[in-house]
Amino acid sequence: MLDLLFHNVTIPHSSERMDVGISDGIITYLAKTEDEVAPAKEVIEADGRVLLPGLVEPHIHLDKAYLLDQMEQDATNLTEAIQFTSDLKKSFTKEDIRRRSVKVLEKCVGYGVTHLRCHVEVDPIVGLKGMEVLLELRETFRDQVEIQLVVFPQEGIFKQPGTTDLMEKAMLLGADVVGGIPYNDNDAVEHIDFVFALAAKCNKPIDFHVDFSDDPTQLAIRDIVKRTLAYGYQGKVSVGHLTSLASVPYDEAKLIAADIAKAGISVMALPATDLFLNGRSDQERVRRGVTPVKLLLEKGANVSFGTNNIQNPFTPFGTGDPLDIALLLAHVAQLGTRQDAELLLDMATVQAAKAIGLKDHGIALYNKADFILFDTTNPRQILLERPPRQTIWKRGVKQRTIVTERR
Template sequence: MDLIIRDASLSERGELRHADIGIANGTIVAIEASLQADAPARDVGGCLVVPGLIETHIHLDKTCILDRCRIAEGTVAEAVRETAAAKRNFAVDDVYARAKRTIERCISHGTMRMRTHVELDPGIGMIGYDAIEQLKRDYAWAVDLELCVFPQEGLTNYPGTEELLIEGLRRGARTIGAAPYFDADPQAQIDRIFAIARDFDAEIDMHLDLAETLDNMQIEYVCRKTEEYGWGGRVAVGHVTQMSLLPPERFNAIAKQLANAGVAVTVLPSTDLHLMGRRQDHAIPRGVVPLEPLRAAGVTCSISTNNVLNPFTPYGDGSLVRMANLYANVCHVSRPDHLAGCLDMITSDAARLMRLDDYGMRIGGVADLVCLDAHDPAEAVSTLAHPLWGLKRGRPSFTRPRPVLHAPR
């Protein structure tokens, strides 16, 4: 045995217990009280230890570009327009340097698995892909990085984009995305994405229904296509801010449809709060979908960051605990079990969305562990608990010491 984590607080199916964790060769080999073994030990004093945090939806290729863009309207259209103009001057080294800043922030906040969306179109070519592919190799010691190729500026109306998406999949991307609300024919884009996913046996992760009205919602169509293709459990949709505007009867009907089809939902609270409600001068909608009723209906849900320091989201430090706390604030989450559920949506539920078979606090699982400065999941979310340290495959990946107060003597 290489290491024993002693007196860890563990949450299993809503129950809290204290145990020691034995690690050997990057794998969890024991979880039991008062583990008897001869190995170096680290006593965490009852702090909460969880599997590595999971970022299911982020954009590393267009992070940290506020100095190149203007935010005057704060709308989705402006964000796409400003980013499109900026990315035409991107270079591989530039994308890499900016993405490196953000991925290192994410690592320091406990993220160990990540799905990053990468824009491909004739305006940017494979520049973003090349940079993030190199980043994936260079940071494999700390993060398992999955690339999702997608057409931000349209597919059916942007000749040459489909060929680039296919090239990305051929080069190893295992997920294809979409943004049908910026296509001249949204349903035609959805149709093509499903067809390409079937050809390459790829996962699907769409930006969907990001709008401030109920016009042209596509979520029910995506559910039907998922069932048609037999892709249940392999489709996720992000944003879906239009669902936050629905009356309960239709909301619940769509929740059931999502669950039956096997379509997961990712909420991106920072981005959705920033971009939505720009048309109103009072009673401004928040645009963040409440996930508790979706989870109760059987929908797999995650909370994620989306963008960092760009026109889509001019904020961000890479903290998923902060995203979980922000979501809890916006959606009036207060029950301890629901607060704990927010932590699930950046750990175990996020792993289910990404179909990660080796994930979890279990014997035989990979030793990707994060120690949070809290004693239970609800406290971790409500207090914005700092990750104190992390192990990636049993090897230290980051340390974040507690602050020290210096009282006068």
């Protein structure tokens, strides 16, 4: 007998109403809805409402969220955002980091985020404070959201002596991913080489902030592609931003996009931050400042999107709801068809899961039972009308924190 059965649900990429059964937190039954209902201890009569996999947040910064009240002035470009945050970090305490991080995590859980990848700043300014706090919170929240921690050298690796040792210590403490930011270091190639070497040594995946500008000559992605192939790291590398690619001549951009796909590199669009900070030098034909999503998809790359920052110098907006970012990206990338709506929901779930290396996410047999039940029978309406998320399950267990949609 099943522990739980969802009877008569609409699921992604199925023209048939389906029944989805759970045993011990795993999907063990998946069949077209019939008059005869499989035996289960509990049956959810869905009446055709949409059941989605849990949302996946593949790129977020918890340790520097909600900094607006601490800022003396607003950032007007990327350089200022980096500098202002660096200055603010000098006063960070573990208690402060924990309070702001918990605020975001509780919101994310309420919105139905069941997996999250967080970039944690590690440098001589803040030391390992953020990593130590987030390692604790990873355990505290493990029954609600599975958290991956990225060792992130925001200030550069070689610009800040001592960062290499701190990154290695953070990996030994239990971090999950080696991060990098080559555009904010003395030598981008040296930076990339160190990241790949550390990741290979620790047998961990890689996640870069890369090519965050409107400059078509800033293309560290080419070196990342080469190192990915040389290290045999296909499928283990993700990059966020990649906005310079949108300014590259189209024929050249097509070749780079194809190389990204060939190397199995996942791209995470970060439209809230990228729209806010890019294109500021343009007086006319102002660039959108977002990676060319359609081109990357056309060439076969795995593309998802992330919240990135929440109410700080980089992005003075944000709620922690991935569907906010989905709607924003739908506008800026001109993804407005019914098929595009399905694509955006995939990007928020299974494609984001692939980007962070999850093998068992999505509504399929023997995957984990992480779900959201929406009060609509039309998947497209999840983006257009934002119907309430009625209930959220993590490994088949109903979650208590449910956020009512903003109207």
